[in-house]
Amino acid sequence: MERFGLDSKDRLRASALLLILLFQVTERVAGASSLYPLVVSTWPFLEAVERAWSAANNGYSAVDSVVEGCSACEELRCDGTVGPGGSPDENGETTIDAMVMDGVTMEVGAVAAMRYIKDGIKAARLVMRHTGHTLLVGEKASAFSISMGLPGPTDLSSPESIEKWNKWKENNCQPNFWKNVVPANSCGPYHSNGLLLAAETTCLGDGPRRAVELRSNHFGLHSHDTISMAVIDKFGHIAVGTSTNGATFKIPGRVGDGPIAGSSAYVDSDIGACGATGDGDIMMRFLPCYQVVESMRLGMMPKDAAKDAISRIARKFPDFVGAIFAVNKNGTHAGACHGWTFQYSVRSPEMHSAKVFTVLP
Numbered sequence: 324m325e326r327f328g329l330d331s332k333d334r335l336r337a338s339a340l341l342l343i344l345l346f347q348v349t350e351r352v353a354g355a356s357s358l359y360p361l362v363v364s365t366w367p368f369l370e371a372v373e374r375a376w377s378a379a380n381n382g383y384s385a386v387d388s389v390v391e392g393c394s395a396c397e398e399l400r401c402d403g404t405v406g407p408g409g410s411p412d413e414n415g416e417t418t419i420d421a422m423v424m425d426g427v428t429m430e431v432g433a434v435a436a437m438r439y440i441k442d443g444i445k446a447a448r449l450v451m452r453h454t455g456h457t458l459l460v461g462e463k464a465s466a467f468s469i470s471m472g473l474p475g476p477t478d479l480s481s482p483e484s485i486e487k488w489n490k491w492k493e494n495n496c497q498p499n500f501w502k503n504v505v506p507a508n509s510c511g512p513y514h515s516n517g518l519l520l521a522a523e524t525t526c527l528g529d530g531p532r533r534a535v536e537l538r539s540n541h542f543g544l545h546s547h548d549t550i551s552m553a554v555i556d557k558f559g560h561i562a563v564g565t566s567t568n569g570a571t572f573k574i575p576g577r578v579g580d581g582p583i584a585g586s587s588a589y590v591d592s593d594i595g596a597c598g599a600t601g602d603g604d605i606m607m608r609f610l611p612c613y614q615v616v617e618s619m620r621l622g623m624m625p626k627d628a629a630k631d632a633i634s635r636i637a638r639k640f641p642d643f644v645g646a647i648f649a650v651n652k653n654g655t656h657a658g659a660c661h662g663w664t665f666q667y668s669v670r671s672p673e674m675h676s677a678k679v680f681t682v683l684p
């Protein structure tokens with residue numbers, strides 16, 4: 324020290340400074356570990372939440388923990404609408420939409436309408452980690468996944484999905500997602516009924532212009548579901564992930580909100596995260612999770628941000644069903660829903676096991 328011209332007073336000051344710094348760092352780490360890791364997920368997918376939490380608790384990053392959690396749901400085929408063997412489309416085929424987002428780097432990887440591969444969320448992570456792209460779709464997403472080492476091709480149908488599909492066909496392919504078509508009560512092929520053209524050429528006056536929509540709302544409780552999960556790891560980094568088979572009896576090629584960043588999930592580690600489930604065809608028009616995170620950035624609490632995002636959709640589509648959870652970087656969480664009762668699950672260090680929260684519409 325003498326060599327650098329420090330006298331004993333300087334040395335005392337330097338040691339005091341060092342002690343203060345050490346104290347601050349220790350306090351920050353202790354503070355972080357009492358809040359985190361934290362896992363929030365749509366629905367009572369408790370095993371998936373526990374899997375993500377123990378991964379994060381064992382030092383996995385937020386991204387890898389979210390992948391562990393969503394993979395658990397794919398293996399367990401949560402609600403029969405995640406992983407292989409769920410929600411057949413009009414051709415009786417099961418496909419997977421999945422996404423992962425890193426709230427530190429804002430990188431996203433996603434796959435959509437992916438066939439023959441059961442590991443949706445792992446495929447999404449491969450897109451994020453090993454390509455400069457954000458979203459790969461269909462056959463090419465499957466080929467990419469296999470080339471990167473995921474098992475496949477695998478038949479994603481199950482006896483349950485085939486039985487469901489057969490019953491639907493016996494019921495003249497009702498309900499379905501077509502609108503403004505003839506013949507209405509059959510399995511097609513369909514043609515435009517001309518109604519839309521008539522409406523577009525009709526003067527609608529000053530009243531609100533509404534879509535000419537004859538689609539019945541069959542986005543019920545059991546025809547679809549998404550695992551949408553947020554993990555805050557031990558270092559306070561946040562990631563989100565989603566995986567779903569999308570909507571049952573969808574028109575082949577349909578992609579829902581699951582792989583759309585800002586819609587089914589969104590995260591910024593400086594602010595917090597959001598996850599969504601419900602009628603993705605409608606919800607993705609509003610990017611509700613982007614809305615939630617940006618509202619929290621402007622100072623809203625998670626509860627108000629979630630409610631606000633849901634009510635923006637409900638104002639335009641009063642019959643839609645959907646739900647959202649929001650969690651800020653301090654671990655405060657809340658949910659909001661419309662058209663159905665929503666449940667989401669949470670696991671934090673102060674809980675002995677994952678806990679389910681129920682939100683009324």
Ligand code: ASP
Pocket residue numbers: 547548549567568569570578579580581599600601602603604
């Ligand atoms: N949002 C999903 C979709 O539309 C389904 C769901 O979460 O219920 O594909």
